Amino acid sequence: KAGVTQTPRYLIKTRGQQVTLSCSPISGHRSVSWYQQTPGQGLQFLFEYFSETQRNKGNFPGRFSGRQFSNSRSEMNVSTLELGDSALYLCASSVKRVEGHGEQYFGPGTRLTVT
Amino acid sequence: EDKVVQSPLSLVVHEGDTVTLNCSYEVTNFRSLLWYKQEKKAPTFLFMLTSSGIEKKSGRLSSILDKKELFSILNITATQTGDSAVYLCAAEQGGSEKLVFGKGTKLTVNP
Numbered sequence: 294k295a296g297v298t299q300t301p302r303y304l305i306k307t308r309g310q311q312v313t314l315s316c317s318p319i320s321g322h323r324s325v326s327w328y329q330q331t332p333g334q335g336l337q338f339l340f341e342y343f344s345e346t347q348r349n350k351g352n353f354p355g356r357f358s359g360r361q362f363s364n365s366r367s368e369m370n371v372s373t374l375e376l377g378d379s380a381l382y383l384c385a386s387s388v389k390r391v392e393g394h395g396e397q398y399f400g401p402g403t404r405l406t407v408t
Numbered sequence: 409e410d411k412v413v414q415s416p417l418s419l420v421v422h423e424g425d426t427v428t429l430n431c432s433y434e435v436t437n438f439r440s441l442l443w444y445k446q447e448k449k450a451p452t453f454l455f456m457l458t459s460s461g462i463e464k465k466s467g468r469l470s471s472i473l474d475k476k477e478l479f480s481i482l483n484i485t486a487t488q489t490g491d492s493a494v495y496l497c498a499a500e501q502g503g504s505e506k507l508v509f510g511k512g513t514k515l516t517v518n519p
Contacts, residue, residue: 335509335512336496336509397507
């Protein structure tokens with residue numbers, strides 16, 4: 294079974310631009326979560342999507358948004374990029390069982406550099 | 409505020425040593441505790457713990473959860489250089505997919 298895939302793997306943008314990152318979950322996984330990883334803050338939860346609906350959102354400004362499609366693929370968008378948005382953006386998918394959520398499996402991440 | 413604290417932050421050992429990594433948590437509506445291994449790429453899933461006192465094992469790695477004292481440990485026996493990585497602990501909030509991560513323990517295993 295193929296793992297979580299993310300595109301692009303690397304991205305360089307300038308301040309003020311916007312960016313869209315893509316995530317394809319493991320086949321059969323319906324829940325997709327996004328995380329930001331930086332050396333200073335570690336891994337921080339951005340948001341979670343299930344059945345095309347955002348279920349939870351972390352403590353990030355409104356410049357960070359996302360969506361999920363009917364095939365469970367997800368995109369996240371960051372508008373008006375700031376230098377501090379430079380980070381590794383990780384996507385994780387899981388099987389959302391009735392009694393619990395199941396383990397989350399991470400994709401390789403998108404390394405975003407803002408100059 | 410929800411938080412997960414891992415200790416030590418870094419650890420250097422020799423091949424063959426046994427190590428214990430610690431993770432304490434304070435998370436609203438706690439559901440489960442997860443351990444991940446991260447090398448120069450995405451975190452790789454190791455364990456998910458939901459019940460106190462039940463040890464999970466995978467080869468030389470094992471982990472246990474104490475829900476009363478709010479901590480978990482990850483043991484690695486007979487360490488190898490390939491075990492060198494950052495080990496991340498994460499606590500899951502019930503009712504959501506949100507994982508609250510610790511800052512990780514950087515393990516270096518020297519030959």
